[in-house]
Amino acid sequence: NAGVMQNPRHLVRRRGQEARLRCSPMKGHSHVYWYRQLPEEGLKFMVYLQKENIIDESGMPKERFSAEFPKEGPSILRIQQVVRGDSAAYFCASSPTVSDTQYFGPGTRLTVL
């Protein structure tokens, strides 16, 4: 059973470009969570999705950030018009139910030049 997969593992973007981060949850998991981790900081919750629905986006910046989890395919975290402050590691986690153990992917490390 493959774990949570994220791609790309490393992403470099110039200011103003778009970043698309993908997350494929573990087989059988319908709950997906996105976290951002700035250098030497903790995990900051961004958004929680369940197939085709955004359940909780209280941690998402109001502008430029969006997330989806379509019926088919991976969950996508999209950052438009990236700025240097968006540079961080973005982790995706999945779980079979909302309160169950979360299994983390390896993360995408975004660098904005």
Added chain:
Amino acid sequence: GQQVMQIPQYQHVQEGEDFTTYCNSSTTLSNIQWYKQRPGGHPVFLIQLVKSGEVKKQKRLTFQFGEAKKNSSLHITATQTTDVGTYFCAGEATGANSKLTFGKGITLSVRP
């Protein structure tokens, strides 16, 4: 909203010393989980505690859930350099469909 606190953020110990860290929640929890993130890695689930006063051990690591289910502790006996990393606690509030809230973590460094 629910808050999960871990203080301090960093701790340095000499190899062989014991280490204890605490996690405190602003609300009563139905369960608490601990994760470990090695430098450059991703968080990995360690353990889940559900019952009031529950104690679980994993080799040199001992986890405890407080009687009031609002705090938890992690104790490492005779630390080793392999214990280096950031330890996060994550709590689930009581009530249906509550997601986990993570603390900011404590980063442990071990001097050989």
